[in-house]
Amino acid sequence: xxxxxxxxxxxxxxxxxxxxxxxxxxxxxxxxxxxxxxxxxxxxxxxxxxxxxxxxxxxxxxxxxxxxxxxxxxxxxxxxxxxxxxxxxxxxxxxxxxxxxxxxxxxxxxxxxxxxxxxxxxxxxxxxxxxxxxxxxxxxxxxxxxxxxxxxxxxxxxxxxxxxxxxxxxxxxxxxxxxxxxxxxxxxxxxxxxxxxxxxxxxxxxxxxxxxxxxxxxxxxxxxxxxxxxxxxxxxxxxxxxxxxxxxxxxxxxxxxxxxxxxxxxxxxxxxxxxxxxxxxxxxxxxxxxxxxxxxxxxxxxxxxxxxxxxxxxxxxxxxxxxxxxxxxxxxxxxxxxxxxxxxxxxxxxxxxxxxxxxxxxxxxxxxxxxxxxxxxxxxxxxxxx
Amino acid sequence: xxxxxxxxxxxxxxxxxxxxxxxxxxxxxxxxxxxxxxxxxxxxxxxxxxxxxxxxxxxxxxxxxxxxxxxxxxxxxxxxxxxxxxxxxxxxxxxxxxxxxxxxxxxxxxxxxxxxxxxxxxxxxxxxxxxxxxxxxxxxxxxxxxx
Numbered sequence: 001x002x003x004x005x006x007x008x009x010x011x012x013x014x015x016x017x018x019x020x021x022x023x024x025x026x027x028x029x030x031x032x033x034x035x036x037x038x039x040x041x042x043x044x045x046x047x048x049x050x051x052x053x054x055x056x057x058x059x060x061x062x063x064x065x066x067x068x069x070x071x072x073x074x075x076x077x078x079x080x081x082x083x084x085x086x087x088x089x090x091x092x093x094x095x096x097x098x099x100x101x102x103x104x105x106x107x108x109x110x111x112x113x114x115x116x117x118x119x120x121x122x123x124x125x126x127x128x129x130x131x132x133x134x135x136x137x138x139x140x141x142x143x144x145x146x147x148x149x150x151x152x153x154x155x156x157x158x159x160x161x162x163x164x165x166x167x168x169x170x171x172x173x174x175x176x177x178x179x180x181x182x183x184x185x186x187x188x189x190x191x192x193x194x195x196x197x198x199x200x201x202x203x204x205x206x207x208x209x210x211x212x213x214x215x216x217x218x219x220x221x222x223x224x225x226x227x228x229x230x231x232x233x234x235x236x237x238x239x240x241x242x243x244x245x246x247x248x249x250x251x252x253x254x255x256x257x258x259x260x261x262x263x264x265x266x267x268x269x270x271x272x273x274x275x276x277x278x279x280x281x282x283x284x285x286x287x288x289x290x291x292x293x294x295x296x297x298x299x300x301x302x303x304x305x306x307x308x309x310x311x312x313x314x315x316x317x318x319x320x321x322x323x324x325x326x327x328x329x330x331x332x333x334x335x336x337x338x339x340x341x342x343x344x345x346x347x348x349x350x351x352x353x354x355x356x357x358x359x360x361x362x363x364x365x366x367x368x369x370x371x372x373x374x375x376x377x378x379x380x381x382x383x384x385x386x
Numbered sequence: 387x388x389x390x391x392x393x394x395x396x397x398x399x400x401x402x403x404x405x406x407x408x409x410x411x412x413x414x415x416x417x418x419x420x421x422x423x424x425x426x427x428x429x430x431x432x433x434x435x436x437x438x439x440x441x442x443x444x445x446x447x448x449x450x451x452x453x454x455x456x457x458x459x460x461x462x463x464x465x466x467x468x469x470x471x472x473x474x475x476x477x478x479x480x481x482x483x484x485x486x487x488x489x490x491x492x493x494x495x496x497x498x499x500x501x502x503x504x505x506x507x508x509x510x511x512x513x514x515x516x517x518x519x520x521x522x523x524x525x526x527x528x529x530x531x532x533x
Binding site for chain 2: 166169170171172173174175176177178180181182184185188202205206
C-alpha cells in the first residue's frame with residue numbers, strides 16, 4: 001500500500017491534533033486522500049483500482065474471481081451501506097474463500113492457508129475502512145455545502161428583514177414622534193382649547209397614518225395563498241382600468257388600453273393581479289404630475305427557456321410618459337419602503353407588495369425607464385400547461 | 387412643493403432682546419406634521435423659525451440668509467431630517483458646510499446606522515433619534531445656541 005510522505009503544511013496548521021491523535025499515520029493518509037478525492041472522482045477511482053487488481057491477479061495467475069466476486073462487491077458495499085456492512089461482507093468473503101479452497105481440495109500447508117486467509121481478510125478490511133472514511137468525508141462535505149447554502153439563504157432573509165426594520169423605523173418613527181410631541185404639548189403647558197383641538201386632531205391623523213402603514217406591512221408579509229383560477233388578462237385589464245378611470249382623469253391623465261387579439265389566459269388569483277395592476281396604474285399617474293398618457297397593454301409571450309423547458313407567459317404592462325426613474329434608483333424600486341414620492345403620497349410598499357404577489361404566481365415583474373421620458377413596468381405570469 | 391416652503395411661523399417673541407437679535411433656527415423636514423411640531427416646540431423659546439420641506443430649499447434658504455443678509459446674515463442652528471425628496475439631508479449638509487463651516491447642524495431622524503453617524507460627525511454635525519422628546523429637543527437647541 002502507498003504510504004505518503006509526511007505533510008509539513010498539515011503539521012504546521014494542526015500540530016496539537018497531530019500530536020495527541022493515536023493514529024497519526026492514518027490521519028495523514030486520510031487527509032492526503034481527502035485533498036485528492038472529490039465526490040465526482042471517488043467511484044471511478046474505486047473501479048479503476050479494482051480493475052488494476054484484476055489485471056494484477058490475471059498476470060500473476062491468481063484467481064481473477066476473487067477480485068471480481070469478493071473485492072468489488074465489498075468495496076461497493078462499504079461505499080453504499082457503510083463500514084459495518086463492508087466488514088461483514090469481508091468476513092463472509094474470507095469464509096467463502098476458505099470453503100472454496102476446502103471444497104476444491106487445494107492442498108496447501110496450514111501455515112500458508114492461515115497466512116493467505118489473514119492477508120486476504122486484512123486487505124479487505126483496510127479497503128473497507130478506507131472506503132468508509134471516504135464516504136463519511138464526502139457526506140460531511142455535502143452536509144457542509146447544504147449548510148452553507150442554507151446560511152446564504154438565511155443571510156438573504158436577514159438582509160430583507162434589516163431593510164424592513166429600517167423602513168418600519170423610518171415610516172413609523174415620524175408619526176410616533178408627532179404623537180408623542182403633541183401629547184407632551186398637551187401635558188406640559190396649560191393648553192388653550194384651540195391647542196387641545198389641534199393636537200388631538202393631529203394625534204388622530206397620525207394614528208390613522210400608522211394604521212395604514214401597518215396594514216400594508218401585513219399585506220406585504222402575507223402568506224401565499226388564495227384560489228387560483230383561469231383568468232383572462234384582457235378581461236381583468238378592462239375591469240380594473242374601469243374602476244380607475246375617474247382617478248386617472250382627475251389627475252388629467254389619459255388611459256389607453258391595448259389588448260392582445262387572442263385571450264391571454266393565466267392561472268392566477270384575479271383579485272391579487274388586479275391589485276398589482278391598480279398599483280402600477282396609480283404609480284404611473286403619480287409619475288406624471290403634469291398629466292400624460294398611461295398605456296395598459298396585454299400580450300402573449302412564447303418560448304422562454306427555463307431549465308431546458310419552454311415556458312409561455314401572459315404579459316401585462318403599464319407605460320407612462322412621466323418623470324422616469326433615475327438609474328441609481330432602478331435597482332431599489334421593489335425594495336420595501338423605497339419611495340421617491342412625498343410624505344403621505346406613497347409608503348414605498350406598493351411595488352414590494354406587487355413584486356411579492358407576482359413572485360408567488362411564479363412570474364416576474366421588471367421595469368424599464370428613462371429619466372424624463374417615462375417608465376414601463378412589465379408583469380409576466382406563466383400560463384401553466386393545463 | 388413650493389407651497390410648503392418657508393411657511394413656518396416666524397414667531398415674534400420678545401426673548402433674545404439682550405442680544406438685540408432673535409436667533410434664527412432653520413427646520414427642514416418633508417413631513418408637514420413634523421415641521422409644525424418643531425415650530426410649536428420651539429415657539430415659547432423666542433427664536434425665529436423658518437421651516438423648509440427639502441434639502442434643496444434648506445440650502446437655498448441658508449444661502450439667502452448668508453448672502454443677502456436676511457435675519458442679520460446669520461443662521462444660528464439647522465435642524466433637519468435625513469430622508470427628504472429632491473435633496474436628502476446629507477447632501478444638504480455638504481452644501482451648507484461649503485457655505486459656512488460653523489453653523490450648528492442637528493439631524494433628527496428615525497433611522498441612523500453607524501455609517502450615517504460617522505459621515506455626519508465628519509461634517510461636525512450631530513444626530514438625534516426619533517422619537518425625540520420636546521424637552522430634550524429644547525435643551526439641545528439651547529445648548530447649541532449657547533443660551
